[in-house]
Amino acid sequence: MKTRGRRQSWCQYTGRVTAVVLGLASATATAQERFLIEGIFDAELHDTDSSSHLLSRNDGDLSYVGRVQLWSAYQLSPAFQVYALVEGEIEDASGETESEGEFEQYAIRYTHQSLPSFFIEAGRILGPLTVYSDRHLSSKNPLIGQPSTFLTTYPIGAQIGGSFGKFDYRAAMVDEPDIKPDFLSVEPGTAYRPVLGFGYSPVQQLRFGMSYTNGPYLGDEADEGLPGGSTWKDYDQDVLGFDFQYSAGYLELNGQYVRAEYEIPFSVEDSDTQSYYVELKYTFTPRWYGAVRYGRNQETAIEYSGGLDWAHQEVDFGDLEVGAGYRLSPATQLKVAYRNIQMDEDVALLGGTKNGHALSLQFSHQFDMRSWWDRLQASSGN
């Protein structure tokens, strides 16, 4: 009996400690839902040319894309949440229908209860360097495409973030490069590297940000073509980025600039690249808005052809996308956008200059599955 008593008290003690650690002790008396499922459905039509490196779809024939992104979160306690984002996509390519699904994100997030700006999350997270990524979902992206170079990534890692006064910060360790060259013939491998970010907001409508990362950008398949004694992890990218956001009234302005240096096998000098984009959105009426994004990318095409055969060449191109959106409802919108990519010079590594254009139409609808359930219950209850 004594043993059982001790065990009970130990269990009670452990339970209390666990409750305190998880923040259960501070739960409010109000009943709180602990689970949600939300998502976005996108349907897209694209009419592109047939030879653009970055824009062509379906060999230039009219193509469609259907996409569902579902995210779910469970509140372990007021302080801890686990969440996951699943994406399923179907599209036609060269006359055949292709579909794929993937767990894009899954992580646990801790939010300090009395310091809500402080968070820690670990798992497969959104790449922290590219500030555009926060707006990549179709409900936030005012256009249809994503800016070249600044693509959304989902590395595995952990990050902390927060703010104090007019400053904010993020620090992360992630296993993939957050900025990937658009023209790299080797699939990047996984290796942890730091990502740091700082922000300063002199006034509410303006924020300047700065970010930095350094780490390998090649992958396993490059190892056999490297000088003796070196591995792909010895070839780093060094990325320094600056960004800004400004908004006032019906105007929103976003931009980011990165300068990246790449160590290239058998090359004496590093390859310098620079990319930026500036995006402007203006809301004309409660339902209508227009947006334009222009980016300039001075990248490097890095080609590994097996053996010790490495080549690289500068690729300089402009990327313009202009479009308009119409809100059918607060959760539903229709967008049309025209995108054009122009390369300045002939790029032999890419088989010549490959300019391109795309005309796209996107219907997107954001939903909350709980509200569907509520409506069903309400109608059956009456």
Place this chain on the structure above:
Amino acid sequence: MAPGVRNLWVWTLPTVALLGALWATPARSQPDAGASSAPGTLAGNIRITSKLAEQRMRFRLYPDIKPIAPPEEGQLREDEWANIVVYLKSTPALLEAQQSAPAEALEMVQLGETFIPHVLPVVKGSTVAFPNQDPIFHNVFSLSGTRSFDLGRYPKGESRSVDFDKSGVAPVFCHLHSDMSAVVLVLDNPYFAIPDAQGRYQIGNIPPGEYTVVAWHERSEEVEQRVTIRPGQSVELNITVPVEDDEDAGP
């Protein structure tokens, strides 16, 4: 006393009493503008299901760079009764009675990335201000048929206003924070009430008559009941939202 005199008193007193009674009784039943139009009161308790009482979980897939602490205790009513509006459907009598009631200037504050109050009933013709009290931008908008507007982005300390000239439901959102939502319920007359934290409501000054009482909640079908308000009387009417079996009823 002579017998004749006594007989006179015997007959006279009841006769006077009877006449007095006859005089008095019709007087009470005579039309009297002041008495018959004495307003009545409608009061009662609102019962809500436990499911309806659950607070929604707040989660952002991509948290803001500068998130704001939720409203502190006391700044926001957390009971779900605060999101219920009990109102009378308009009748000619109500419309006539309300003519003297001026349109009100009201507020829906943005604080702690929350609209406060979450449900704001207003009389048609009212102006609602949307002051931003958060140290971040908000962008209030509505696409409803009741009132479509977009107030643009504005910082802490600034406020924009909207006139609501058409009755109906106007869901309100923030472009920047998709988990922020609220409702402006625009009503034809001022005969409405929000229950207190115990679910008790009261609507006073109601002209006598027959009315349809509506209990409204954004996540429920409207619950309607008929009620008769008699001059100067208080009518007790309890309503369950949404309608359900008693054994399933929550708080």
